[in-house]
Amino acid sequence: MFKDITLGQYMPGNTVVHRLDPRTKILLTIVYIAMVFTVDSPVFYVIPAVYVYLTARLAGLKLGQLIKSIKPLRILLILTFILNVFFSGGQTVLVQWKFITISREGLLLAVHFSLRLIFLVLGTSILTLTTSPVALSDGIEILMAPLKKVRFPVHELAMMMTIALRFIPTLIEETDKIMKAQKARGADFESGNLIARAKAMTPLLVPLFVSAFRRAGELAMAMEARCHHGGEGRTRLRVLRFTREDGRAFIVSFGMLLLLIATNILW
Amino acid sequence: MPIQVENLSHTYMPGSPFSSVAIHNLSLTIADGEFIGILGHTGSGKTTFVQHLNGLLMPAEGRVVVNGTDIAAKGAGLRELRKQVGLVFQYPEYQLFEETVIKDIAFGPKNIGCTKEEIDERVRWACEQVGIDYETTGKASPFELSGGQMRRVAIAGVLAMRPKVLILDEPTAGLDPEGRRSILQMIQKLHKENNLTVIMVSHNMDDIAALATRLIVMNKGTLEMEGTPREIFKQAKRLKKIGLGVPQGAQLAQRLIQEGCDIPDDLYTLEEVCDAILKLRGVSRDV
Secondary structure (H helix, E strand, C coil): CCCCCCCCCCCCCCCHHHHCCHHHHHHHHHHHHHHHHHCCCHHHHHHHHHHHHHHHHHCCCCHHHHHHHHHHHHHHHHHHHHHHHHHCCCCCEEEEECCEEEEHHHHHHHHHHHHHHHHHHHHHHHHHHHCCHHHHHHHHHHHCHHHHHHCCCHHHHHHHHHHHHHHHHHHHHHHHHHHHHHHHCCCCCCCCCHHHHHHHCHHHHHHHHHHHHHHHHHHHHHHHHCCCCCCCCCCCCCCCCCCHHHHHHHHHHHHHHHHHHHHHHHC | CCEEEEEEEEEECCCCCCCEEEEEEEEEEECCCCEEEEEECCCCCHHHHHHHHCCCCCCCEEEEEECCEECCCCCCCHHHHHHHEEEECCCHHHHCCCCCHHHHHHHHHHHCCCCHHHHHHHHHHHHHHHCCCCCCHHHCCHHHCCHHHHHHHHHHHHHCCCCCEEEEECCCCCCCHHHHHHHHHHHHHHHHHCCCEEEEEECCHHHHHHHCCEEEEEECCEEEEEECHHHHHCCHHHHHHCCCCCCHHHHHHHHHHHCCCCCCCCCCCHHHHHHHHHHHCCCCCCC
C-alpha cells in the first residue's frame, strides 16, 4: 500500500522547460512571484495566466496535473475568500442582511486575493513538476553560494536536502516491512480509538527510528571513507551551464513582467 | 494445518505503469510435519509467496486454503490465521522494540489475548527453544545483544504465538558460521520435537540440503521444480540456468563422476560423498 506514493510531484520529461537550468527556473519562479504580486486589479491576472498556460504547454503538462496542485489549498482558499468578502468593508453595498454586509470592494478584494493564491501555487508547481529534487537542491546550493561569505553552511544544507530526499523511499519500504512483521505477531494498526491507535504505533516507530539512526551512521561512515569533507574545493558531477534556451526564457519572462508594470502605470 | 495453494497470482501495483508480476499461477500443497525448502534467485517471488500463507498479502487471483479455510473469505479471521502460521521475516532483529527481551517476546501472545500466566509460560518456553536465558538475557534490553542473539529473540517472539506452521525467510542471512550453524540446529530441533511444519526460504543450498525434506524451486514467480532434495540437486544444469547452484556435496560428487569415479549420481551431502568414496576403496567409515 505504501509503494504507490510518488515522491514529490516530479514528472520526468525532455521538454524545453525540463531542460532549463534549475537556477534559471528558480530565478524565474521568483520573477513570476513578483509578477503575481504586481497585479493590482483582478483583470490583469490575464498576463500571469497566459504565462502559466504557455509554460505548461511547453512543458507538456496537462491542465489536470496543475489543478491537482491547488487541491490541498482549497480550505485556505475558501477561508481567504469568505474573510475578505465579509470583513473588508467598502462604500458600494451590494447585500445588506442583518449583520452581514457585502460590498463591491470587498467582493473584488476577495476575488483578487484568491486569484493571487491560486496563481502563486500554479506557477511554483510548474517548477516542482519539471525539476527533479536533486537538480533543485543543486540549483539552490549554487544560488545560495554567496551566503558562504557569512559562514552560512550552504553545501551542508543542500547535502542534507539531497540525502533526505534520497531516503524517503527507503524509509517507506522499511515501514512497510516492519508493519508486516508486527502484524505477523498479531499487531493491529487499524482498529481502536485514537489513543489505542497511537499506542499501537510504538512497535512500528521504535524499530523505524533505530534503523534510521543506524542507516545515518553507516552513511556518514561511508562518506568519510571516501574522504567527504564538506563543500570546500569540491567539484561537481553535473556541472550546470546556462544555454541559449535559458537566455530566451529570461527575456520572455522579464518582458512579461515589464508588460505588467506598464499596464499598471497606464491604467 | 495442511496448506493448499491453487493457481495463485500476485501483481504489485496493478494498473499503474510500475506494475510487476511477482507470482504467476502457482499451485502446491504442503502437508503437516513437512520441512519445505523454498529456493529461488533474488526477485523470484519467494518472499511474496510466503507472505500469502499468513494473510499479510491477499491473492490477486487463485486461492490459499489453510486448514480448510480460504484466507480471503469473509470472517476467515486473520488473527487466528497468524496465530497458526508464524512468519519470521528476513533480518527479524530489526523488528525488536521493547525495553526488555521478555517484554518483546510477550508482544505476540499479548496481542492474541493470552492471560498473564499464559504469557509468562509461553515466553519461558520460547526462550528455552531458542536458547536464550530467561533470568539473565531476558531482563536485558534487546538492543544490547549481539546480532545472533537478537535474531534468536526475534524468532522467539514468533514462536511464543505457538504456531503450527513456522515460516522463516532467510533465517541465516548475515550471520557468522557459528551463528548460522546454531540457528539451523535450533530450527531442526523445533521441527523434530514439536512436530512443526517448517517452511524455510533460502538461497543457501547447503542450509537447505541439510534440513529440508522437500524442495520448491521458484523462478520468475512460477514454480520451476518440486521434489525431494535428491531429485532436485541431481539437476545441477537446470539450477544453474536459473541462477542457483547445488550444495558442496553435490558439486564434489559431480566432479568425481566427471573424473571417472564410480559413485551414484544423486549424492548431495558431504557425508554421503565421504561414505561413497570410502566404499569405493573398500573401507567403512567407522574403521
